[in-house]
Amino acid sequence: MAKEKKVQQITDMDVDFAQWFTDVVVKAGLVDYSGIKGFYILRPYGYAIWENIQAVLDRMFKDLGHENVSMPVLIPESLLQKEKDHVEGFAPEVAWVTHGGSEELQERLCVRPTSETLFCDHWQHVVHSWRDLPMLYNQWCSVLRWEKTTRPFLRGREFLWQEGHTLHRTAEEAEAETQQMLNVYADFCENWLAMPVVKGRKTDKEKFAGAEATYTVECMMHDKKALQSGTSHYFGDGFARAFEITFTDKDNTLKYPHQTSWGLSTRTIGGLIMTHGDNNGLVLPPKIAPTQVIVIPIASHKPGVIEKAEEILAKLKAAGIRSKIDTGDQSPGWKFAEYEMKGIPLRIEIGPRDMENGQCMAVRRDNGEKIIVALDGLEESVAKLLDDVQNGLYEKALRNLNENTFPASTMEEAKDIIDTKGGFIKTMWCGDLDCELEMKEKVGVSSRCIPFNQEKLGDTCICCGKPADKMVVWGVAY
RNA sequence: CCGGGUGUAGCGCAGUUUUGGUAGCGUGCUUGAAUGGGGUUCAAGAGGCCGCGAGUUCGAGUCUCGCCACUCGGACCA
Numbered sequence: 001m002a003k004e005k006k007v008q009q010i011t012d013m014d015v016d017f018a019q020w021f022t023d024v025v026v027k028a029g030l031v032d033y034s035g036i037k038g039f040y041i042l043r044p045y046g047y048a049i050w051e052n053i054q055a056v057l058d059r060m061f062k063d064l065g066h067e068n069v070s071m072p073v074l075i076p077e078s079l080l081q082k083e084k085d086h087v088e089g090f091a092p093e094v095a096w097v098t099h100g101g102s103e104e105l106q107e108r109l110c111v112r113p114t115s116e117t118l119f120c121d122h123w124q125h126v127v128h129s130w131r132d133l134p135m136l137y138n139q140w141c142s143v144l145r146w147e148k149t150t151r152p153f154l155r156g157r158e159f160l161w162q163e164g165h166t167l168h169r170t171a172e173e174a175e176a177e178t179q180q181m182l183n184v185y186a187d188f189c190e191n192w193l194a195m196p197v198v199k200g201r202k203t204d205k206e207k208f209a210g211a212e213a214t215y216t217v218e219c220m221m222h223d224k225k226a227l228q229s230g231t232s233h234y235f236g237d238g239f240a241r242a243f244e245i246t247f248t249d250k251d252n253t254l255k256y257p258h259q260t261s262w263g264l265s266t267r268t269i270g271g272l273i274m275t276h277g278d279n280n281g282l283v284l285p286p287k288i289a290p291t292q293v294i295v296i297p298i299a300s301h302k303p304g305v306i307e308k309a310e311e312i313l314a315k316l317k318a319a320g321i322r323s324k325i326d327t328g329d330q331s332p333g334w335k336f337a338e339y340e341m342k343g344i345p346l347r348i349e350i351g352p353r354d355m356e357n358g359q360c361m362a363v364r365r366d367n368g369e370k371i372i373v374a375l376d377g378l379e380e381s382v383a384k385l386l387d388d389v390q391n392g393l394y395e396k397a398l399r400n401l402n403e404n405t406f407p408a409s410t411m412e413e414a415k416d417i418i419d420t421k422g423g424f425i426k427t428m429w430c431g432d433l434d435c436e437l438e439m440k441e442k443v444g445v446s447s448r449c450i451p452f453n454q455e456k457l458g459d460t461c462i463c464c465g466k467p468a469d470k471m472v473v474w475g476v477a478y
Numbered sequence: 479c480c481g482g483g484u485g486u487a488g489c490g491c492a493g494u495u496u497u498g499g500u501a502g503c504g505u506g507c508u509u510g511a512a513u514g515g516g517g518u519u520c521a522a523g524a525g526g527c528c529g530c531g532a533g534u535u536c537g538a539g540u541c542u543c544g545c546c547a548c549u550c551g552g553a554c555c556a
Contacts, residue, residue, distance in 0.1 A: 009490095009505095009517090018550085019550095033548085035547090035548095037547085037548070037549090089555095090555095092554075092555090093554085093555070114556090143556090145555070145556080147554085147555065148479070148553085148554070148555090149550090149551090149552090149554090154556090155555075155556080156556095159556070161556070208556095227556095228556065229556090230556090231556070263556070264556085265556050266556095267556055268556095296515095298514070298515050299513095299514055299515080300514080301513095301514080302514095329514095330517085331513080331514060331516085331517070331518055332514060332515060332516070332517095333514085333515085333516040333517050333518075334516085334517045334518085335516095335517085336515090336516050336517080337516070337517045338517080340516095349515065351514090351515060353515080354515090361515075477555095478556095
């Protein structure tokens with residue numbers, strides 16, 4: 001029943017997935033294009049989703065002892081250049097401020113593409129003793145990267161994110177933090193966004209500029225492409241050495257602290273859209289949806305209908321369910337389509353017929369199922385239905401991931417899978433960069449990660465045939 | 479950065495060649511009426527520096543030259 005496309009204005013996702021995505025983000029009122037390429041306006045509905053993401057993650061961070069701070073938006077060139085790998089990684093895509101008013105600056109300033117260098121510079125000032133550690137910082141901000149090609153949510157030149165930065169006394173502690181925060185992201189993606197993840201470590205080729213190790217949660221989108229939804233980096237003491245951050249340890253010797261950073265951006269909203277959305281528009285998991293229930297009165301000119309609808313709204317709100325009502329004069333059909341476009345998880349219809357029977361009609365956004373619900377105990381029924389939608393979305397996404405992840409033992413096999421089916425490919429890999437490059441060249445995939453959940457598919461590398469003990473997941477990435 | 483495409487009403491587009499000559503369509507918007515359980519119907523109305531700048535011409539949305547912006551694919555990235 002939900003198969004038929006009820007909204008004509010959006011492109012069919014099976015015809016042109018990219019266009020479908022663009023149609024949805026615009027028509028659901030999430031973003032508008034600004035006058036500058038790659039800069040997007042987050043409209044109230046899009047921003048509300050981000051606010052919910054922020055609220056949940058912020059709580060999680062703070063529960064683990066992190067504190068929020070705010071760093072400058074500009075970085076002096078000399079600072080950016082202190083860590084060699086880092087600057088090489090980011091230099092091609094930074095924007096520079098060269099003038100203040102009409103005066104040319106003595107040193108140009110880059111608009112932050114990420115803030116490691118700023119945190120390091122700060123810590124160099126304030127960290128002196130083992131008693132000053134750990135530093136567990138986070139900031140919510142936007143960063144700038146001058147991307148060549150841009151898309152709403154998925155790749156903007158400016159994007160909103162959070163970047164956590166921590167500094168620790170020992171390597172072990174920093175490594176544990178890196179893992180812990182990756183697990184926070186995985187937990188958040190799976191339990192709040194209903195997006196199952198593949199957790200793992202990035203190959204050296206794919207790791208963050210300046211990091212010793214990068215960990216990632218990778219999600220599969222509806223078109224079977226991969227989206228990196230959160231990353232966590234372990235830096236060792238590389239930055240500390242470059243920025244000369246030292247502390248006196250308990251044994252009265254001078255040491256370099258160990259560092260991490262981790263980030264999750266508005267790209268995740270793109271992930272939500274591409275994971276759960278359908279041909280009628282957006283589909284939001286109830287736990288993150290700004291509005292969980294939309295109440296629509298039917299034949300609202302009939303006596304008592306509006307009043308009953310308002311009564312239902314009040315009941316739901318009192319039960320802590322984020323609900324709205326639409327008493328506007330558009331036709332019911334128009335409203336159905338509108339709120340489906342916006343991905344509201346549950347719709348409650350209430351009309352004269354329902355009132356006579358002491359019931360209302362609930363319609364699930366995820367599968368279109370229509371359920372008659374008694375007005376008595378409505379709050380409990382609705383809460384249960386919202387849970388069902390949340391779980392249904394996760395199960396569906398998990399099925400998509402599992403059914404489209406294939407083992408491969410030869411390049412030909414891998415190529416065939418990518419060309420005919422798409423999805424993720426898991427193979428053994430020897431660890432050589434050359435083989436990784438060849439996979440890109442010949443199969444068209446990049447390594448997504450070396451999953452923590454390893455399977456022994458064989459003992460030779462898919463590419464060179466030499467001994468291999470690592471299983472890698474490959475895919476076409478956003 | 480390379481290659482293609484597009485700029486005309488809020489949005490989506492036709493009109494541009496073969497013929498330079500009153501600015502069009504759909505949708506949306508406003509108002510009114512009837513409707514109302516899947517984008518309801520009818521009526522009336524408002525809305526344009528035809529991307530920008532030069533040029534040709536009696537006359538340019540249309541022809542010439544230049545510029546700009548956006549967009550889609552490719553190479554690079556959250």
